[in-house]
């Protein structure tokens with residue numbers, strides 16, 4: 001068995017660290033926070049790539065790339081569809097009305113927003129909040145898969161049909177799959193309704209709460 005080369009290892013860490021700083025600067029951060037976790041370091045090169053992405057035309061119309069929010073060490077990852085107007089303005093996922101509801105959902109689970117990891121399938125806002133096109137999902141999905149691989153959460157909660165369908169590679173209705181448990185790359189994936197849908201259909205909140213309770217049980221929360 002070959003011995004780990006400490007010089008190479010150090011070089012790798014230095015490269016990750018450099019990518020992290022470059023990605024933070026590229027995203028307009030003024031006060032740099034040094035990551036205490038290696039997952040943040042591993043995410044840095046992915047974030048850096050996203051911040052110069054031109055894989056689909058959405059980069060031309062977006063204001064900001066929207067990479068993620070929350071804790072890279074989280075055991076629970078929420079995946080939405082694509083940034084809306086507020087997210088596009090701030091460069092942070094789920095900060096508009098749907099995002100406020102998501103924060104409440106997280107808190108109802110006994111967690112804080114900063115305890116979970118939040119991102120989207122698509123990192124740039126589709127114009128006029130239209131649904132992402134299949135070619136946009138295809139272009140962006142690789143970034144999401146790398147995020148999932150690095151975070152390796154215990155549970156992924158897909159918010160809405162676009163995120164569930166993109167990851168499960170199915171066209172099945174969200175009504176048929178919500179609340180079900182799927183195995184995804186060694187993680188439990190549970191789709192539920194999107195908070196934006198709940199804003200329009202508050203009566204569906206009780207189904208979402210059933211789904212969240214499943215997650216609470218899997219993670220032994222509360």
Ligand code: URA
Nearest residue numbers: 080081082083093094
């Ligand atoms: N809807 C999403 O799917 N993602 C966001 O970040 C905001 C709203």
